[in-house]
Amino acid sequence: MDLPGRMCGELTAEAGEVLVVIGPNGAGKSTLLRAIAGLEPGRVRVGEEDWTALEVPRRRVGYVFQDQSLFPHLSALDNVSFGPRARGRSRRESDVAARDWLERFGIAGLAHRKPRELSGGQAQRVAIARALATDPDVLLLDEPFTGLDVSVQMALRIELGRHLRDFPGVALLVTHDAIDALTLADRVLVLDDGEVAQVGPPAEVAAAPRTPHVARLVGLNLVADGADLIAFTPDAVVVSLAEPESSSRLRWRGPIASLAPHGDAVRVLVHATPDLLADLTPAAAVELGLEPGREVWLSAKATAVSRYGARG
Amino acid sequence: MSGPRLGRAPAILLVPAVVAVALLVVPLATLVLDTPWRTLPDHLGSEVVRQALAITALSSLLTVIACVVLGTPLAWLLARVDFHGRRVVRALVLVPLVLPPVVAGVALVTALGRNGLIGQHLPFALPYTTSGVVLAHTFVSLPFYVLAVEGALRTHGSSYDVVAATLGADRWTTFRRVTLPLAVPGVLAGSALAWARSLGEFGATITFAGNYPGTTQTMPSLIYVALNSDPTVARSLSLILLALSVGVLVLLRERWAVGR
Numbered sequence: 001m002d003l004p005g006r007m008c009g010e011l012t013a014e015a016g017e018v019l020v021v022i023g024p025n026g027a028g029k030s031t032l033l034r035a036i037a038g039l040e041p042g043r044v045r046v047g048e049e050d051w052t053a054l055e056v057p058r059r060r061v062g063y064v065f066q067d068q069s070l071f072p073h074l075s076a077l078d079n080v081s082f083g084p085r086a087r088g089r090s091r092r093e094s095d096v097a098a099r100d101w102l103e104r105f106g107i108a109g110l111a112h113r114k115p116r117e118l119s120g121g122q123a124q125r126v127a128i129a130r131a132l133a134t135d136p137d138v139l140l141l142d143e144p145f146t147g148l149d150v151s152v153q154m155a156l157r158i159e160l161g162r163h164l165r166d167f168p169g170v171a172l173l174v175t176h177d178a179i180d181a182l183t184l185a186d187r188v189l190v191l192d193d194g195e196v197a198q199v200g201p202p203a204e205v206a207a208a209p210r211t212p213h214v215a216r217l218v219g220l221n222l223v224a225d226g227a228d229l230i231a232f233t234p235d236a237v238v239v240s241l242a243e244p245e246s247s248s249r250l251r252w253r254g255p256i257a258s259l260a261p262h263g264d265a266v267r268v269l270v271h272a273t274p275d276l277l278a279d280l281t282p283a284a285a286v287e288l289g290l291e292p293g294r295e296v297w298l299s300a301k302a303t304a305v306s307r308y309g310a311r312g
Numbered sequence: 313m314s315g316p317r318l319g320r321a322p323a324i325l326l327v328p329a330v331v332a333v334a335l336l337v338v339p340l341a342t343l344v345l346d347t348p349w350r351t352l353p354d355h356l357g358s359e360v361v362r363q364a365l366a367i368t369a370l371s372s373l374l375t376v377i378a379c380v381v382l383g384t385p386l387a388w389l390l391a392r393v394d395f396h397g398r399r400v401v402r403a404l405v406l407v408p409l410v411l412p413p414v415v416a417g418v419a420l421v422t423a424l425g426r427n428g429l430i431g432q433h434l435p436f437a438l439p440y441t442t443s444g445v446v447l448a449h450t451f452v453s454l455p456f457y458v459l460a461v462e463g464a465l466r467t468h469g470s471s472y473d474v475v476a477a478t479l480g481a482d483r484w485t486t487f488r489r490v491t492l493p494l495a496v497p498g499v500l501a502g503s504a505l506a507w508a509r510s511l512g513e514f515g516a517t518i519t520f521a522g523n524y525p526g527t528t529q530t531m532p533s534l535i536y537v538a539l540n541s542d543p544t545v546a547r548s549l550s551l552i553l554l555a556l557s558v559g560v561l562v563l564l565r566e567r568w569a570v571g572r
Contacts, residue, residue: 037478056477063478073493086481134480
């Protein structure tokens with residue numbers, strides 16, 4: 001992929017693979033999907049074909065847009081059959097295929113509803129069915145769960161996971177949610193400022209994140225130390241008012257930015273360099289008299305952190 | 313009254329508003345009140361009136377058809393295709409909107425008259441024919457239509473066109489199955505505007521097509537002639553035109569209300 005001025009990098013995916021794309025806002029996640037679909041310029045190769053000069057309708061993609069964008073004047077069935085018909089199949093064939101897809105998503109009973117008569121989850125199922133109905137080589141999903149209720153997200157995530165396992169092509173899913181990466185991905189692609197910051201299996205990326213964004217997503221502290229990165233969990237951090245004495249510890253100092261309950265613990269955000277998270281018991285927090293603005297020391301045992309090269 | 317009570321409407325706004333209503337309503341009300349109802353059936357039954365009505369009905373219908381057939385693609389081009397000189401084309405297309413109709417008529421004569429630059433090479437004559445009437449009407453109505461439809465096309469933006477393209481639809485399929493259906497309210501509004509403009513068109517028509525009973529004499533031209541000879545006839549004819557335009561606009565409004 002090579003988008004002039006926006007993004008530069010190489011990425012190769014195998015057929016049948018699900019790639020989850022994460023990264024902060026403006027990292028180029030949506031731009032990547034748009035480039036593959038031909039909505040932005042960029043070099044793209046799929047199988048034996050070079051798509052770079054191919055017009056949008058000729059690229060065999062299925063695109064699930066962030067805002068669903070079902071055609072408002074067409075029924076659910078006609079939305080799904082639109083793709084097959086546009087790609088030259090007969091009306092009857094297309095309707096049969098569309099009905100089949102609606103059935104697979106368990107919404108065949110809603111075939112004749114207009115998009116405005118569908119709930120958010122139902123509409124998103126139609127949108128995904130519509131993208132899959134053209135038998136695309138590449139499936140592109142841009143934050144498909146955004147704006148849905150949490151319970152609906154959960155159900156749809158499980159359902160989508162099933163369809164992605166059956167999907168023979170390459171699937172790319174852009175998300176803000178670590179759980180999508182952990183549950184759906186074969187590989188995670190981390191974008192940062194238009195560059196590929198990290199690619200790897202989800203467990204590996206979650207355990208040894210290379211960008212602050214991913215560290216935050218998986219709830220880890222990430223500190224650069226020369227050529228190395230150090231990652232550790234917030235409960236490995238000890239908070240104290242005086243400078244810790246043991247020399248085997250990594251230590252930081254800074255004012256408390258915020259305190260918030262986190263499960264059974266209290267999670268403290270400290271403006272050190274960089275920002276760090278520490279978990280401690282509510283009793284300890286009271287005993288130390290922690291409040292926003294107060295200067296504290298943070299330390300972590302060298303044995304409780306994982307240390308790895310900044311460039312894999 | 314609903315809504316919060318913010319106080320009385322001030323006279324400085326109320327008085328001009330009432331004057332505006334009076335200005336718009338009183339002349340039309342007098343037209344209705346002063347109609348010679350007794351002789352109305354005689355006026356309506358006359359050959360010349362029936363001919364003028366038929367020509368007005370036919371030419372306004374053909375004008376709307378011409379606007380839809382020619383104007384819809386133009387509106388699409390202006391709203392969706394980013395070509396060089398688009399702004400210039402749009403500006404030129406909208407000129408007839410502000411052009412005095414008589415000037416439009418003279419321009420048509422210059423171009424398509426019997427001795428016009430283009431007209432002298434045509435194997436058929438347009439001036440002083442019913443086709444000439446339709447041409448003049450289309451010339452003045454088309455900008456209204458294009459403006460309304462382009463606006464409708466822009467309100468939906470091109471996001472659905474993009475979706476259709478990713479599903480494999482070429483531009484014609486997208487236009488037919490997505491863009492146009494979503495722009496139907498604009499097409500109807502534009503048609504109503506074009507139709508109303510055509511119904512009342514006088515200046516360009518009489519300049520380019522003349523005023524021949526049976527071929528080019530429309531209702532407005534007939535009213536103009538009648539006003540000089542028999543004002544009561546002119547008033548009766550005006551009433552018919554008023555009723556026609558109000559009637560069709562009310563009908564169209566109801567259709568939109570259902571469509572929404």
